[in-house]
Amino acid sequence: MINESNISIYSLSSEREIQMWKECIFVFDTCALLDFYSFSTKSQQNIFDTIFEKIEERLWIPGHVEYEFLKNREKSMVKPFSEKYGLLQKEILKPISKNIKELKAEVGQLSTRTKKQNSHPYIDVHLTEELEGLVNDFNNQYIVLNKKIDDEIIIREEEINSKIDNDNVLTGFKKFFKVGKEYNFKTIMEIIKEGELRYKNKIPPGYGDLNCAKPKDGIQIYGDLIVWKQIIEFAKEIKKPIIFISNDVTKGDWCYIDDRNRILSPKEDLIREIKDESNVDFWMYTLEQFMYKSPKLLGSKIDVSVIEEAEHITQSKIEDEEEIRVFEKGDIVWVDFPGTRPAVIVQNDLSSTKVMIAPMSSKNEKLNYKFRTQVELSACDYGLTNNCIIKLEKHMVLDKKNLKQYVTHLTDNDMIKIDKALKIALEAEYSFVME
Known part of the structure; x- marks a missing residue:
């Protein structure tokens, strides 16, 4: 029991x-x-x-x-x-x-x-x-x-x-x-x-x-x-x-x-x-x-x-x-855009004042496998309160001044998943624009 x-x-x-x-x-x-x-x-x-x-x-x-x-x-x-x-x-x-x-x-x-x-x-x-x-x-x-x-x-x-x-x-x-x-x-x-x-x-x-x-x-x-x-x-x-x-x-x-x-x-x-x-x-x-x-x-x-x-x-x-x-690609950070929430840096040109991030869900929700643009992170792996979903389809470009606090850095395996999901998200955007 x-x-x-x-x-x-x-x-x-x-x-x-x-x-x-x-x-x-x-x-x-x-x-x-x-x-x-x-x-x-x-x-x-x-x-x-x-x-x-x-x-x-x-x-x-x-x-x-x-x-x-x-x-x-x-x-x-x-x-x-x-x-x-x-x-x-x-x-x-x-x-x-x-x-x-x-x-x-x-x-x-x-x-x-x-x-x-x-x-x-x-x-x-x-x-x-x-x-x-x-x-x-x-x-x-x-x-x-x-x-x-x-x-x-x-x-x-x-x-x-x-x-x-x-x-x-x-x-x-x-x-x-x-x-x-x-x-x-x-x-x-x-x-x-x-x-x-x-x-x-x-x-x-x-x-x-x-x-x-x-x-x-x-x-x-x-x-x-x-x-x-x-x-x-x-x-x-x-x-x-x-x-x-x-x-x-x-x-x-x-x-x-x-x-x-x-x-x-x-x-x-x-x-x-x-x-x-x-x-x-x-x-x-x-x-x-x-x-x-x-x-x-x-x-x-x-x-x-x-x-x-x-x-x-x-x-x-x-x-x-x-x-x-100096924030790097793969860092989980607190971001202000507006409201403070966690996100992952998915692209970062060190010579630029801009950075591309993907927001993380703040709720303990389950991964929807229909979305190949999402990646799940385990809370126990990264010191997070709940398991989180990185939503690459909602990626955005922000000014680096919006990056507020470093949390941790993703593993190489999770970054491979994120790169694949981001590629799918960007290809979908390009197809939509061309249509």
């Missing part, structure tokens, strides 16, 4: 969520820890005081997370200066200075070309002199203000660099987090062998690192799997539910997400594996979701402004990833 309770571990009711938060160990990944450096010092302390103090005995990180965090800590600390202030100078302040110089030169040209009274064009010299005076005054004031801005940026840089030796975040983590042991090289090599088979078949976690925007190599490719193995081993020892706090969600190899990068649920394979191996329940949240739910589920008194800051950090990361990524 069919028993619905057999799949209850794959969903999270309110009652089950409350119970998990009461009993669980909160495990943080590297990305969530490093994102603490994006918060203001005041917000960092507020998180420590209002949340971490309440769950001090229930915070844990795997040994490999400790390694990755310490390895990337200083880079994350100086990131606000190198990326944010550097771009501010390059993209805004320098162009302003250049524009002011050009304005001075153009006003000078105006004065030169209009000063002769006996020929056209002629403008009263007093007017052009007044204009030149205004521009010169503005330029002199800007030079003074620009120097103050440069001095302010230097102060920010010194503040950031001083935190490397006086790191409040590291001090807080040392106080609150217990740390698991790291694996030796032999054990890691065994995990890599398993990882090769898992990644080939898109068994989570970590396979998204094979096609990520910033390529990884060596052991680093299997970092997520190493972390996962350490979580499973730890769960066997403590026999308590695991809630995993991760901001590494856009690769599609840990969880399902919505269009705002919020976790909907972990991948089913992960829930099943840790249940079978350790007999514990497992769920996931982003750092932002964790803080948002903490007042209700932990009784924390975190400031609303800190949660708002977390939302801003998440949005900034999404925008940064969009700037870094």
Whole structure:
């Protein structure tokens, strides 16, 4: 007889969520820890005081997370200066200075070309002199203000660099987090062998690192799997539910997400594996979701402004990833045309501002085999909420600015199917036009 309770571990009711938060160990990944450096010092302390103090005995990180965090800590600390202030100078302040110089030169040209009274064009010299005076005054004031801005940026840089030796975040983590042991090289090599088979078949976690925007190599490719193995081993020892706090969600190899990068649920394979191996329940949240739910589920008194800051950090990361990524043929992306929905890039000329996409159905509908222009995708293969249909007969050309967020990349086999279906769709259009 069919028993619905057999799949209850794959969903999270309110009652089950409350119970998990009461009993669980909160495990943080590297990305969530490093994102603490994006918060203001005041917000960092507020998180420590209002949340971490309440769950001090229930915070844990795997040994490999400790390694990755310490390895990337200083880079994350100086990131606000190198990326944010550097771009501010390059993209805004320098162009302003250049524009002011050009304005001075153009006003000078105006004065030169209009000063002769006996020929056209002629403008009263007093007017052009007044204009030149205004521009010169503005330029002199800007030079003074620009120097103050440069001095302010230097102060920010010194503040950031001083935190490397006086790191409040590291001090807080040392106080609150217990740390698991790291694996030796032999054990890691065994995990890599398993990882090769898992990644080939898109068994989570970590396979998204094979096609990520910033390529990884060596052991680093299997970092997520190493972390996962350490979580499973730890769960066997403590026999308590695991809630995993991760901001590494856009690769599609840990969880399902919505269009705002919020976790909907972990991948089913992960829930099943840790249940079978350790007999514990497992769920996931982003750092932002964790803080948002903490007042209700932990009784924390975190400031609303800190949660708002977390939302801003998440949005900034999404925008940064969009700037870094060069979308390719075969990418599944969130597209705005209008309304946000998933689509597949089916043609992409890198030298063009346009791209051809095919929309994906957002409903769990069945493939209509009468339509040879449609291709079905399995949800479990690509980190999607439901099985989806790619409708090549509805392909369209959009501006690349409408491509909003990368989800994952299709396999070569599925791309062969899509190319065939697109060819049929284009031939049908051509036949219709000729008729």
